[in-house]
Structures are given as structure tokens and as C-alpha cells.
Amino acid sequence: MTTQPVHDPRRSFAQALDQTARQIAATRPDELGKRTPCADYDVRALLGHLIAVLHKLVHVSVGGDARELPDVVRDIADDAWGGAFAEARGEVERAWADDAMLDRMVTLPWGTMPGRVALDAYTHEFTVHSWDLAHATGRLADLEPALAVEALQAFVEFAPPDERGEQGPFGPVVQVSEDAAPYTRLAAYLGRQP
Structure with a gap:
């Protein structure tokens, strides 16, 4: 009898962060200051949210509750977002390097x-927010389609349309053709206008 290898999400997570x-x-x-398809954020706030998520992942790695930290980091200079993201990413990678973190609650x-x-959930969140950022800044060609395919599969399972309320991060599904590009289908499924 063979056993399935245990899923390690860190590779996909790293691809989403890349x-x-x-x-x-x-x-x-x-x-x-440009608006993004994520209704809560302009580009600056979205960048602050992405860095805040990384801070939350470090915080939970030492037993903290992610709800104890803000959802958006706001004290970063306009030309320092890349460095701030790289620094926070390094902290996450060090905090999650131990395999035991994968089974820790x-x-x-x-x-x-x-x-x-x-980590799976945040892989998909970073994938969606990469599209939000690319859509706002006109850089959609720079996205990895395989990440969108994986994210859409996960969201179909964990965010079905009939369980969405008036409040929350996902709106009603937007209809697009079945042969639309992966990010178009992902965005539409989550209620964004692709």
C-alpha cells in the first residue's frame, strides 16, 4: 500500500509571492492612487494589505492571532514598497521554514x-491580489496562469456563490465565457469586473 505524499504548499506560496x-x-x-478591482483598496492600500498579510503570517507562526494586527500597513514611503515587501517576505520564509509549521494550528x-x-489560502489570496494590482496598473500580461487555475479550483470549493452574503470580499459571480483566460475566470468568479 502506498501513501500519498503530504502536501507542502510552500512552493506554490513562493510562486505567488514571486x-x-x-x-x-x-x-x-x-x-x-489608482483604484483596484478589490473594492476596499486603491493601489497604495492594496500594497499595504499585502505586507500586512505577511506580518500576520509571521505573527501566527509564534502563536499569535492574525486578528491582532492591522489589515493594512500604512507607514511606507511611496518608493519603498518593494523593499518593505521583500523584508516581510524574508521574515515569513524564515518563520515557516520549519516543516512543523505546516501542521501547527x-x-x-x-x-x-x-x-x-x-498557506494554501494565502497563496490564492496573493494570486487574486496580484491580478487586482496588475489590472489597476495595466500589467496583466505578467501573470502566471497556473496560479489562477489553482486559485479558482480552491475558491469554487471554499467560496461558493450561494454562501456569499451582502458583506464580504466576494461579490456575485460575473458571467464570462468558459474559454476565457484563467485570470478572467478567477476574477469573474470572485465578483470582480474583468
């Missing part, structure tokens, strides 16, 4: 779960 880092590096200070804003489930 993609996000490329989008951040390409973002110019004059683009920071961590508390996120939406519940308590094993670390591997949390």
Missing part, C-alpha cells in the same frame, strides 16, 4: 486551521 513581488516592483509612485481572521491550509 508574482506579487514582480507586480510591486513595476508599480510606480504615480500609480498608487494557526488562527487567521476567518478561523483556526493547520498551517498548510493557511
